[in-house]
Amino acid sequence: MRKLLLLVLTLITCGIHPVVAQVQKAPGRAEGDGPHKRLIIRGVTIINSTGSPPIGPMDIVVENNRIAQIRQAGYPGMPDDPQSGVKANPGDKELNCRGMYLMPGFVDMHGHIGGVQQGANAEYVFKLWMAHGVTTIRDPSCGNGLDWVLDQKEKSAKNLITAPRIKAYTVFGQGAKDFIITPEQAREWVRDNAKKGADGIKFFGAEPEVFKAALDENKKWGLGSAAHHAQTEVGRMNALATAKAGLTTMEHWYGLPEALFDDKTLQNYPSDYNYNNEQNRFEEAGKLWKQAAKPGSDKWNQVMDEMLKLDFTIDPTFNIYEANRELMLARRAEWHDEYTLPSLWRFYGPSRISHGSYWHNWGTEQEVAWKENYRLWMAFINEYKNRGGRVTTGSDSGFIYQLYGFAYIRELELLREAGFHPMEVIRAATLKGAEALGMAKDIGSVEVGKLADFVITEENPLANLKTLYGTGAIRLNDKNEVTRVGGVKYTVKDGVVYDAKKLLADVRRIVADAKKEENFEITQPGIPQKTGKVSGSNK
Numbered sequence: 001m002r003k004l005l006l007l008v009l010t011l012i013t014c015g016i017h018p019v020v021a022q023v024q025k026a027p028g029r030a031e032g033d034g035p036h037k038r039l040i041i042r043g044v045t046i047i048n049s050t051g052s053p054p055i056g057p058m059d060i061v062v063e064n065n066r067i068a069q070i071r072q073a074g075y076p077g078m079p080d081d082p083q084s085g086v087k088a089n090p091g092d093k094e095l096n097c098r099g100m101y102l103m104p105g106f107v108d109m110h111g112h113i114g115g116v117q118q119g120a121n122a123e124y125v126f127k128l129w130m131a132h133g134v135t136t137i138r139d140p141s142c143g144n145g146l147d148w149v150l151d152q153k154e155k156s157a158k159n160l161i162t163a164p165r166i167k168a169y170t171v172f173g174q175g176a177k178d179f180i181i182t183p184e185q186a187r188e189w190v191r192d193n194a195k196k197g198a199d200g201i202k203f204f205g206a207e208p209e210v211f212k213a214a215l216d217e218n219k220k221w222g223l224g225s226a227a228h229h230a231q232t233e234v235g236r237m238n239a240l241a242t243a244k245a246g247l248t249t250m251e252h253w254y255g256l257p258e259a260l261f262d263d264k265t266l267q268n269y270p271s272d273y274n275y276n277n278e279q280n281r282f283e284e285a286g287k288l289w290k291q292a293a294k295p296g297s298d299k300w301n302q303v304m305d306e307m308l309k310l311d312f313t314i315d316p317t318f319n320i321y322e323a324n325r326e327l328m329l330a331r332r333a334e335w336h337d338e339y340t341l342p343s344l345w346r347f348y349g350p351s352r353i354s355h356g357s358y359w360h361n362w363g364t365e366q367e368v369a370w371k372e373n374y375r376l377w378m379a380f381i382n383e384y385k386n387r388g389g390r391v392t393t394g395s396d397s398g399f400i401y402q403l404y405g406f407a408y409i410r411e412l413e414l415l416r417e418a419g420f421h422p423m424e425v426i427r428a429a430t431l432k433g434a435e436a437l438g439m440a441k442d443i444g445s446v447e448v449g450k451l452a453d454f455v456i457t458e459e460n461p462l463a464n465l466k467t468l469y470g471t472g473a474i475r476l477n478d479k480n481e482v483t484r485v486g487g488v489k490y491t492v493k494d495g496v497v498y499d500a501k502k503l504l505a506d507v508r509r510i511v512a513d514a515k516k517e518e519n520f521e522i523t524q525p526g527i528p529q530k531t532g533k534v535s536g537s538n539k
Contacts, residue, residue: 023115047423049427053423072084101456101458105133105443109140112139113139114398129163132468134164135493150198171201190221198223199437204232225248228251238258243312244310290376304380307389319395319396321400333401341514344403378419391415426461451495473486
């Protein structure tokens with residue numbers, strides 16, 4: 001299995017993108033209440049993502065999956081007034097959310113739908129996302145094949161499965177029988193991709209004229225684009241070059257430091273560097289931002305100014321590299337115990353032939369370098385936001401100890417660390433993602449006329465983003481007892497109300513069954529297994 005993944009990654013680097021084996025599709029929907037002809041959500045405090053401060057208590061009326069009314073329902077600190085708010089009609093569904101907080105549904109801009117290598121099927125992944133309030137995802141590669149993703153997209157749109165709505169961004173060249181080496185081949189592939197129903201394209205890089213032709217043709221079809229600027233191609237087109245050529249979104253941070261070089265044209269690779277040795281790849285990547293122009297310098301400002309003029313979107317995915325700066329933190333996250341599948345845990349472990357498992361000899365020096373990498377990277381992203389640039393929220397879960405849903409909430413915390421105000425964090429997770437996907441007319445904020453996509457919580461997420469984790473946040477009560485608070489209460493997608501805690505319970509059952517079948521328990525790398533248990537190592 002790992003050799004297959006390595007082969008696929010090698011082919012992608014060379015320009016051929018075979019469709020690998022597919023994970024099991026989601027079963028028919030057995031969860032959720034609705035949709036309802038008329039749904040009234042009572043007494044919430046709204047965090048609407050437009051820049052407005054929180055306001056409540058408010059009643060929200062949903063009619064046929066559209067917000068029809070938003071009305072004041074009393075006053076803070078006062079008893080409920082039955083004469084205020086919206087009047088219910090016979091047959092209306094009422095959801096009592098007094099004292100709770102309501103936000104738009106979250107948008108995960110980098111959501112791979114499981115993977116055979118990870119052993120994560122669609123039901124497992126979708127329920128983890130939905131339990132954390134993620135109601136829309138962009139699949140940036142369609143690793144299960146475009147037809148597979150479009151099938152799940154259609155079923156999600158009809159609420160036939162429990163899943164976020166899906167935007168399908170096919171990896172460039174997927175399904176091509178030959179290398180794409182000419183601009184016309186690129187245009188032909190883009191046209192075919194559009195006709196099949198894709199929403200966009202995910203690039204890793206290409207020969208410049210091929211890349212430019214593909215972007216130009218993609219724009220003609222009105223589709224979106226994203227790029228992970230792979231180090232095998234970034235020397236020819238960095239993030240600024242691709243933005244000028246028409247790329248609409250960049251993933252991660254690859255390509256940004258290279259655009260900011262002012263005393264070199266290529267990364268300072270050591271003589272024994274080998275891209276296929278992932279310890280090399282990620283260790284040296286941790287030194288890249290130090291090689292770029294300094295914050296506030298002429299080069300720094302020039303690159304940022306040009307990207308801003310192009311209305312370019314940056315989807316940083318801070319969380320997916322966090323293990324690089326604190327491996328134990330990511331590896332020992334408490335949700336792994338009950339929510340991480342045995343197959344996924346094995347996939348994460350140190351390995352020379354498994355992507356993202358590059359812990360061959362990872363220590364203090366590597367982590368210190370990556371902490372500095374983050375400092376400079378976050379400075380660019382925060383300033384880009386402050387100067388009007390669009391920054392979105394993506395998780396890239398399923399790799400490097402980052403778990404679906406949980407990793408998305410961690411991304412919110414890391415945006416906060418970068419300097420975003422909590423309200424700016426929520427806006428990045430909602431409205432900015434909707435804008436980037438061309439969906440702001442329908443989702444991304446709580447406004448009359450938009451779709452009924454909401455995240456409802458009992459705790460105030462602006463005061464503590466940790467309360468959004470499925471495992472909740474730790475709080476000491478006045479009896480000196482440790483309690484757990486938070487977690488999403490309800491996720492509403494297309495007017496269907498899901499009990500987030502029940503979705504998490506389903507995932508715990510899936511994981512418990514898998515562990516029982518394998519007689520498995522999680523063990524840390526290099527720690528001997530207990531007698532009679534299947535090891536959690538990557539061997």
